[in-house]
Amino acid sequence: MDDSQKSTTDDSSKRSSYSAEWQNGIVIAMEQKILFDAVTTRPQILSLHNEPVVFVPTELTGKDNTAWVTAEISMQKEKKSGSLPPSVQLIGSLEVCYTDVCARCGADTSGEFTEHFRYRIFTGKEPEDAFAEKECSEDEVESLYLGGGENAGVIDIEELIKEQIYLNMPMQNICSSSCQGRCPGCGVNLNIAECRCEKDYSHSPFAALAKLKQKEKQQ
Numbered sequence: 001m002d003d004s005q006k007s008t009t010d011d012s013s014k015r016s017s018y019s020a021e022w023q024n025g026i027v028i029a030m031e032q033k034i035l036f037d038a039v040t041t042r043p044q045i046l047s048l049h050n051e052p053v054v055f056v057p058t059e060l061t062g063k064d065n066t067a068w069v070t071a072e073i074s075m076q077k078e079k080k081s082g083s084l085p086p087s088v089q090l091i092g093s094l095e096v097c098y099t100d101v102c103a104r105c106g107a108d109t110s111g112e113f114t115e116h117f118r119y120r121i122f123t124g125k126e127p128e129d130a131f132a133e134k135e136c137s138e139d140e141v142e143s144l145y146l147g148g149g150e151n152a153g154v155i156d157i158e159e160l161i162k163e164q165i166y167l168n169m170p171m172q173n174i175c176s177s178s179c180q181g182r183c184p185g186c187g188v189n190l191n192i193a194e195c196r197c198e199k200d201y202s203h204s205p206f207a208a209l210a211k212l213k214q215k216e217k218q219q
Helices: 003-019 138-142 155-168 208-216
Strands: 031-033 042-055 066-077 089-103 108-122 143-145 152-155
Touching: 031 143, 031 155, 042 143, 042 155, 066 155, 108 138, 108 155, 152 155
Parallel strands: 108 143
Antiparallel strands: 031 152, 042 066, 066 089, 089 108
């Protein structure tokens, strides 16, 4: 078998294994990828329930970055329209629960959010004019090009969900709006204990008055 035949065989095997995941709109696991060509003009539904997703590698942040995702995603092939090539319309909704540490006191905390999103997915590379500095339309913002290389024509569902989590996760999480944080001196959690720092009022403008009162008591 020559290289061209082997490549064709490998591609056919890969294509059939991905396509099988979509028979009868079957629910598939998070780690699965979908071939662009396997999506049909009939809506196909992907459902996830409480799936763990590591949206940022732990080694980059030094903490656990796992979120638990419940999602419903619809995919449908759109035929060629005018100058636009065929595309896949992906519409999804997410319910995300996550754990984190409070940015003020360092205690364990948790949060949740919901998000609705949409992608219009194309094969091939992004047009060159897409990189020009300009105000993008809503359609351009929602457009996703799969590019070339070994992953050409493959829709990575997990990566799309990670992107939505990353975009919607708060920059800092706090355990409550009334969190007092930690004392910068002794480091105690001020929500559960009093500051243990020794108070030094020698530089206070009222220090002289305090000394005067002390002398009056001694007389």
